[in-house]
Amino acid sequence: MKILDPRIVREDFPILHRKINGHKLVYLDNAATSQKPKQVIDSIKYFYENINANPLRSVHTLAEKATEVYMDSRKKIAEFLNAEQDEIVFVRNATEAINLVSFSFPFKPGDRVATSYIEHHSNLLPWLELKAAGIKVDVVGVDGNSELDMAYYSKPRKDLRLVAVSQESNVTGTINNVKEIAKDVHKNGSYILIDAAQSAPHMEIDVKDIDADFLVMSGHKMLAPFGIGVLYIKNSVQPIMKPYLRGGEMIKSVKLDKITYESPPQMFEAGTQNISGAYAYGVAVDYLKRIGMRTIQNYEKGITRYLYNEARKIEGIKIYSGKSRQYGSIFSFNVDGLHSHDVAYFLNKKGIAIRSGFHCAQPFIEDKLHIEGTARASTYFYNTKEEIDIFLSELKSIVRKYGRR
Amino acid sequence: MDDDRFYQLMEIYRNPEHQGELEDFDRSSEGYSSSCGDRFKVFIKLEKGRIKNISFRGDGCVVSTVSISKVCGYVIGKTAQEVEKMDIEDIKDLIGIQNISVSRVKCATIGLETIKQALLVGHQADL
Numbered sequence: 001m002k003i004l005d006p007r008i009v010r011e012d013f014p015i016l017h018r019k020i021n022g023h024k025l026v027y028l029d030n031a032a033t034s035q036k037p038k039q040v041i042d043s044i045k046y047f048y049e050n051i052n053a054n055p056l057r058s059v060h061t062l063a064e065k066a067t068e069v070y071m072d073s074r075k076k077i078a079e080f081l082n083a084e085q086d087e088i089v090f091v092r093n094a095t096e097a098i099n100l101v102s103f104s105f106p107f108k109p110g111d112r113v114a115t116s117y118i119e120h121h122s123n124l125l126p127w128l129e130l131k132a133a134g135i136k137v138d139v140v141g142v143d144g145n146s147e148l149d150m151a152y153y154s155k156p157r158k159d160l161r162l163v164a165v166s167q168e169s170n171v172t173g174t175i176n177n178v179k180e181i182a183k184d185v186h187k188n189g190s191y192i193l194i195d196a197a198q199s200a201p202h203m204e205i206d207v208k209d210i211d212a213d214f215l216v217m218s219g220h221k222m223l224a225p226f227g228i229g230v231l232y233i234k235n236s237v238q239p240i241m242k243p244y245l246r247g248g249e250m251i252k253s254v255k256l257d258k259i260t261y262e263s264p265p266q267m268f269e270a271g272t273q274n275i276s277g278a279y280a281y282g283v284a285v286d287y288l289k290r291i292g293m294r295t296i297q298n299y300e301k302g303i304t305r306y307l308y309n310e311a312r313k314i315e316g317i318k319i320y321s322g323k324s325r326q327y328g329s330i331f332s333f334n335v336d337g338l339h340s341h342d343v344a345y346f347l348n349k350k351g352i353a354i355r356s357g358f359h360c361a362q363p364f365i366e367d368k369l370h371i372e373g374t375a376r377a378s379t380y381f382y383n384t385k386e387e388i389d390i391f392l393s394e395l396k397s398i399v400r401k402y403g404r405r
Numbered sequence: 406m407d408d409d410r411f412y413q414l415m416e417i418y419r420n421p422e423h424q425g426e427l428e429d430f431d432r433s434s435e436g437y438s439s440s441c442g443d444r445f446k447v448f449i450k451l452e453k454g455r456i457k458n459i460s461f462r463g464d465g466c467v468v469s470t471v472s473i474s475k476v477c478g479y480v481i482g483k484t485a486q487e488v489e490k491m492d493i494e495d496i497k498d499l500i501g502i503q504n505i506s507v508s509r510v511k512c513a514t515i516g517l518e519t520i521k522q523a524l525l526v527g528h529q530a531d532l
Contacts, residue, residue, distance in 0.1 A: 239497070337419075339466035340442055341512065357441045372442035374462055402415055 002292055006384045009291065012037035013382055023351030026387045029263050029331055031378035032355050033220045034201060036284075040223055043070030043283040047276040054272055056249055070275050073282030077230055080285045081215065082206040087238075089231040089265040090278050094197035095122040097216035097231035098164070100268060100323040102126035102195055104241045105162060109134030112159040116140035116148055117368055118169045118176075121360040124280045125194045127164055133309070140165075142368060144324040146172035153184040160190045167199035169360045171374065174320045175199065182211045191237065197221060202300060203326055203379065204293040213237045220275065223284035228277030230267070238264045245270040303379055304329045307388050314392070316399040320374055332359075332374040335395070337404025340375040346398045352391055354378075410501065411467070418467045421474035427460045434526075436463075436519030439510055443469045447477075447519050452476040456480050456488070461516065468500070468509050472515025475499040491517055 010016050013035050018025055027035060053062035055397045071165045073087075076238060089404055091097045099122075107113070107130060115127045127137050136159065143148045146169065153163065153166040163185045167178050167328070174240050178194050185192045193214035201222035207215055215232040219225065233241065243250060243261055252260040261267045288296065310324050311331065321332040333344050340356035347354055357373045365371060377391060408508050427448040435446045445463035449456055458478045464470075480488050480501055497503050497512050 261438070337463075339443075341466040341468075341509070347508075358439070362442070372444070393444070401412075 001148055002295045004291060004295050004381060006299070006382055009037075009382050010384075012039065012287075014038055014041070016382060017274065020351040020353070021349055024390075025385075026350075026352040026390050027351045028377040028379060028383065028391060029355050030169045030201075030380040030383075030386070031198060031221070031227070031359075031376065032382055034223050035057050035382070036223055037227065037287055038206075038288055040225070040280050040284050041396060043280045044225060044276050047279050051279070052276070055275055065274055065305050069282070070278045073278045073285075073347040076282040076285050080205075080289065082208050083231055083232050084192075084235060086263070086265055086288070087232055087235055089233060089268040090273055091216075091231050091268075092227055092274070093218040093220070094195060095218075095230035097195065097214075097229055098123055098195065099126045100231060100244045101162075101214050101241075102130060102214075104126070104268075105191075105245050106240050106242065107133065107135050107161060108130060110136075110159060113161060114138040114140055114152070114163045116165055117142045117364050118146065118148060118172065118174060118362070119364075120170055120195065120197070121165070121362070123164050123166055123193075124363070139363075141172075142364070145326050146174045146321070146368075148176055149180075150175075150177075153181045154334075156188045160188060162191045162193060163194040164195065166195040166197070167205075167359075168196075168202070168328045168330075170198045170330065171321065171332055171359050171364060171376070173327035173332070174232040174324040175326040175328055176214070177212045177326075180345070182213075186211060196331075197330065202287075202293075207232055211307070219281045219284065223287055224281040225277050228274050228281045229356060230281075233264060233268075241268075243267050243270070247271045249273075284299075291381065299381055300315075300329045300379060303383060303388055306385060307331055307377075307392070308390050310388070311395070312401060314396055316403040317395070320369055321376075322372075327378045329372075329379040331377045331379075333376075334371065334374055334400055337405050338398070338402055340373045342402070343375040343398060345397075346402070347391070347394055350390075352394060410457075414467050414471050414500070417474065419473045421470055423460050423474055423477035424462065425460045426462055432523045434515060434519055434523030436515050436522065438465075438469070438515050441466060441469075441512065443512065443515055444475055445516060447516075447521050447523050448471075449520070449523050455482055455484055459520070460528070462517075464517070466512050467516050468505070468512040471500050472496055472513050473519070476516045476520060480520060487518075488524055489521060491521075494519075 015035050051065050051078045053066045055066035055233050076089050078088050113127050140152045168175050181191045191213040194212045196217045200217040219228040250270040319333045344356035355376045430448040431451045434447040438443050444463035447461045450458040461473050
C-alpha cells in the first residue's frame with residue numbers, strides 16, 4: 001500500500017496556506033465540510049469558461065459537452081461506490097437524498113420505519129415526520145460506548161419496511177457495521193438506507209458488498225463543492241419509488257391527461273441540475289481515487305490513534321467519542337468548566353478551526369450524553385501530526401488557564 | 406477581544422450576579438438556543454409596572470452567561486417598554502465587548518430576548 005505524505009497533498013489545498021488571527025490555519029472541522037483541492041476549484045472555472053450549457057436537451061456542441069461531462073461524473077461516482085451508472089441520482093446533499101426517500105418510498109399507514117439515536121438530524125427528522133401519516137417510528141438505542149443496539153435489527157418485525165442508519169456518527173465517530181445490519185434487515189424483508197455522509201470521505205464503500213438499497217452522501221464533505229450530493233438507489237428497488245420533484249427533464253412524454261416519467265435516475269432529477277457541481281464532484285472523486293481510499297483510511301487511523309493517545313493523558317477534559325469498537329477521525333470533548341463555544345473561541349484565536357455545539361444531533365447529546373453540546377475536532381488526510389500537536393498544546397493551555405480549578 | 410478582557414469575563418462567568426430562582430415572582434420565561442444548547446430561565450418580580458427584582462437560572466457559554474447577568478442588573482427599575490427598546494448595542498456596552506462576531510450574536514442576545522419574552526407573554530406566576 002502507498003504511504004500518504006500530507007506535506008505533498010497539502011500543496012493542492014490553497015486555503016491550508018492562509019493565516020487566521022496571525023497563525024497558520026489548523027483546519028480540524030472536516031466533519032462539517034472538507035477543504036477543496038485546486039483541481040476541484042479549477043474545474044469549476046474550467047466548466048464555466050469552456051463547457052457551460054444546459055445539458056440533456058439541446059443538440060449544439062456545448063450542450064452535448066455538458067451532457068457528456070455530467071454523465072461522465074455519474075459514471076465516476078458509480079465506480080467509486082461499485083454501483084451501476086443508472087443507480088446514481090444527483091441531489092443537493094445527503095439531507096435532500098434522505099428527504100427524497102422518505103417522500104418517494106411507498107409507505108402505508110401502519111408501516112414501521114427505524115432510525116437511531118446516533119443519527120444526524122437529517123436522518124432523524126424526515127422519519128419522525130412520517131408519524132403524522134400513521135407510520136410507526138422506532139429510534140434504535142445506543143449503549144454507553146455509543147454502539148447501536150444490534151439486537152434490534154436481528155429481531156423479525158413484520159411491519160418494518162425501512163431501516164435508516166448512518167455508517168459513521170458525526171458526534172462519536174462510531175462506525176456501524178452496516179453490512180451486518182443490511183443482512184438482518186433483508187432477512188426480515190425490509191429495506192435499508194445507509195447515511196454515508198460522514199463515512200464516504202474516509203473509507204472505501206462497496207454498495208454491492210454491503211447490499212445497500214439506498215445510500216446517501218454529500219459532495220462537500222469529500223472535496224467537492226457545496227450543493228451537490230448523491231443518492232444511490234439499487235436497481236431492483238427503483239420500480240417501487242414514486243417521483244419526488246416534478247418538472248423538466250424527468251419525463252418521457254407529457255399529455256395533459258397522461259404523464260409518462262423517465263426511468264431513474266432522470267426520474268429523480270427534475271429541473272436543471274447543478275451541472276458544474278456534478279462535474280467538480282467527478283474531479284473530487286478522481287482525486288480521492290488517485291490517492292486511494294485505503295491509503296487515506298490507513299493514514300487517518302494513524303493520526304487519530306496519536307490524537308487519542310495524547311488527549312487521554314490530559315486531565316481536565318472529558319472525551320465523548322472513540323469508545324466504540326471501530327471509530328473514525330472524530331474527537332468530541334469538553335473542557336471541564338467551559339462551554340464548547342468558548343473552547344472553540346480560544347482555539348480559533350490560535351488559528352485552529354473546530355466545531356462546537358450540538359452537531360445537529362440534539363436528542364443524542366441531551367438524552368444520551370446528558371450535556372449541552374461538545375467541542376469536536378475532526379481530521380482529514382491533509383492534516384499532519386504537527387497540527388495535532390499544535391491542537392493538543394493549545395488545548396492543554398486552555399485547560400490550564402480557563403478550566404475548572 | 407483581548408485575553409485580559411476575556412479573563413475578566415471568565416471571573417464573572419464563574420460567579421454571575423442575579424443567578425438563582427426568585428421565590429416571589431410575577432413573570433417567568435425560558436430561552437433556548439438550538440445551535441449551542443444554551444438554556445436559561447428568568448424570573449421577574451414587578452412593582453407598579455417596573456421590574457423590582459429579577460434572576461436567571463441555566464447554563465450557557467461565557468458570552469451568554471455574562472450577558473444575561475449584566476442585563477438583569479441593568480433592567481431593575483425599568484418598565485417593559487424600556488426593556489423592549491433595548492438591543493445588541495446596549496449589550497455591547499454592558500458586557501464591554503464592541504466587536505461581537507456574527508456567530509456569537511445569538512449568545513449575546515439570548516438573555517435579553519428571554520427577558521423580553523417573559524415581560525410580553527411570559528407565564529404569570531400563581532400568586
